[in-house]
Amino acid sequence: MNSVSLSNGLSQLLNSEHTQTQLSVPQLVEKVLKRGEGVLTSTGAVRATTGTYTGRSPKDKYIVEEASTIDKIDWGPVNQPISEEAFSRLYDKVLTYLKNQDEVFAFKGYAGADAKHRLPIQVINEYAWHNLFAHQLFIRPAADELPGHKSEFTVISAPNFKADPKIDGTGSETFIIISFERRTVLIGGTEYAGEMKKSIFSVMNYILPENGILPMHCSANVGREGDVALFFGLSGTGKTTLSADNNRRLIGDDEHGWSPNGVFNIEGGCYAKCINLAAEKEPQIFNAIRFGAVLENVALDHETRIADYDDNTLTENTRAAYQLQAINNIVDPSVAGHPNTIIFLTADAFGVLPPISKLTKEQAMYHFLSGYTSKLAGTERGVTSPQATFSTCFGSPFLPLPAVQYAEMLGKKMDEHNTKVYLVNTGWTGGEYGTGSRMKLAYTRAMVEAALEGELNNVETIKNEIFGLDVPLHVTGVPDEVLQPHKTWPDQEAYNKKAKELAAKFRDNFKKFDHVAHDIIVKGGPTA
Numbered sequence: 001m002n003s004v005s006l007s008n009g010l011s012q013l014l015n016s017e018h019t020q021t022q023l024s025v026p027q028l029v030e031k032v033l034k035r036g037e038g039v040l041t042s043t044g045a046v047r048a049t050t051g052t053y054t055g056r057s058p059k060d061k062y063i064v065e066e067a068s069t070i071d072k073i074d075w076g077p078v079n080q081p082i083s084e085e086a087f088s089r090l091y092d093k094v095l096t097y098l099k100n101q102d103e104v105f106a107f108k109g110y111a112g113a114d115a116k117h118r119l120p121i122q123v124i125n126e127y128a129w130h131n132l133f134a135h136q137l138f139i140r141p142a143a144d145e146l147p148g149h150k151s152e153f154t155v156i157s158a159p160n161f162k163a164d165p166k167i168d169g170t171g172s173e174t175f176i177i178i179s180f181e182r183r184t185v186l187i188g189g190t191e192y193a194g195e196m197k198k199s200i201f202s203v204m205n206y207i208l209p210e211n212g213i214l215p216m217h218c219s220a221n222v223g224r225e226g227d228v229a230l231f232f233g234l235s236g237t238g239k240t241t242l243s244a245d246n247n248r249r250l251i252g253d254d255e256h257g258w259s260p261n262g263v264f265n266i267e268g269g270c271y272a273k274c275i276n277l278a279a280e281k282e283p284q285i286f287n288a289i290r291f292g293a294v295l296e297n298v299a300l301d302h303e304t305r306i307a308d309y310d311d312n313t314l315t316e317n318t319r320a321a322y323q324l325q326a327i328n329n330i331v332d333p334s335v336a337g338h339p340n341t342i343i344f345l346t347a348d349a350f351g352v353l354p355p356i357s358k359l360t361k362e363q364a365m366y367h368f369l370s371g372y373t374s375k376l377a378g379t380e381r382g383v384t385s386p387q388a389t390f391s392t393c394f395g396s397p398f399l400p401l402p403a404v405q406y407a408e409m410l411g412k413k414m415d416e417h418n419t420k421v422y423l424v425n426t427g428w429t430g431g432e433y434g435t436g437s438r439m440k441l442a443y444t445r446a447m448v449e450a451a452l453e454g455e456l457n458n459v460e461t462i463k464n465e466i467f468g469l470d471v472p473l474h475v476t477g478v479p480d481e482v483l484q485p486h487k488t489w490p491d492q493e494a495y496n497k498k499a500k501e502l503a504a505k506f507r508d509n510f511k512k513f514d515h516v517a518h519d520i521i522v523k524g525g526p527t528a
Contacts, residue, residue: 058078292323
């Protein structure tokens with residue numbers, strides 16, 4: 001199937017009488033209820049469940065092998081190739097399937113809050129609640145923008161269409177396929193709404209670098225003086241908690257671009273984890289879950305429809321999707337200046353990394369490429385002791401290009417804008433998990449505040465002998481001995497042994513970059 005027939009098939013679907021485009025939130029909520037796709041909660045949000053798949057399906061994600069991209073993509077387990085023929089066959093089948101449905105829903109919007117760099121997109125859904133999700137997560141066009149909106153990328157999601165691996169060339173019934181030449185994402189066999197959000201993030205991770213823009217998997221906020229901070233960190237490191245600051249306005253909580261003009265949010269909403277959500281701990285998220293929001297796989301009381309956020313019966317990965325405007329203290333539109341400070345967050349369960357370190361450019365690139373945190377004993381079957389976890393650029397599942405390209409862009413932008421980078425350990429102190437204790441949140445907040453306020457720019461430091469990191473000797477509000485992890489361990493020999501063990505894990509993980517990142521390894525990695 002050539003691009004003309006692809007375009008014709010899509011045009012026929014969009015112009016069909018049963019395709020409903022740009023329904024309002026109330027209209028979509030009505031559709032969800034009428035079609036039995038979900039129920040209303042006590043706060044007016046829609047609750048839907050996703051069946052078998054309650055998270056992303058990374059093994060079912062593909063990129064089409066095409067002449068214009070084949071030499072650019074970092075092919076491998078993350079970016080699996082699929083042929084143009086297989087994509088075209090599946091595309092034809094999915095469109096035929098959708099044309100035979102009673103109703104199909106289409107949303108037109110944008111990815112990217114900066115009007116100079118935004119990507120016009122459209123999302124076509126079999127489910128009304130998926131279209132409501134798209135309405136919440138992507139940027140909604142103003143009424144006067146709709147007539148001139150011309151989509152440059154299309155997401156087509158048909159959860160009930162299942163692939164036949166023997167015929168379709170997939171590994172299972174589920175597929176998430178990106179075609180950069182056809183400017184299309186094709187999703188089937190999964191009801192998990194997050195696939196739509198993350199597929200567009202993957203697209204932006206390919207498109208933005210071509211325009212000198214660094215795509216980033218991070219949260220961002222801005223202070224009263226206009227100073228911008230970025231927070232990178234994997235799940236459990238405290239990214240959401242630390243970036244939510246009453247003294248700073250939120251730019252966005254998950255995906256951003258760093259352009260020649262500054263930072264902009266890629267999304268128009270939030271997709272927050274809500275397991276164990278409580279109004280006392282995270283009031284902004286809790287209060288945002290009202291009419292128009294979407295709850296995914298959250299347990300409800302059958303009669304009262306009150307959400308039980310502590311119930312993980314369906315999954316630990318319960319989610320809430322809502323517009324940014326549903327929370328207070330935001331930047332609107334989600335655009336700000338160049339970052340003054342970048343915080344890399346890690347929850348080191350080995351208890352050996354300093355609670356805060358100043359990073360050189362090479363160290364920042366090294367730890368960006370490493371993306372380290374640790375899994376805890378008991379969180380997964382078979383995990384009996386802390387395990388080092390590395391996710392390249394803090395977002396390895398979403399990087400179509402070789403990771404070093406993103407790290408080099410980071411280093412260049414740090415130089416251009418004199419951006420300070422800090423590694424903050426929110427994990428354990430005084431020993432590893434099981435013997436030590438979790439770093440006090442009050443201490444972490446004090447260290448982050450000192451970094452953001454510029455108090456650490458000229459502070460006296462000491463070099464950590466094993467990791468080569470510059471550690472401040474004094475931070476207001478934090479005991480001096482806490483800043484030096486070896487001083488918090490009762491057994492110095494045990495500390496050195498565990499620290500060298502983690503350093504070896506860093507080096508082993510970094511071997512995949514040996515051939516392209518020699519200077520980063522020499523100047524940025526562990527020294528012992």
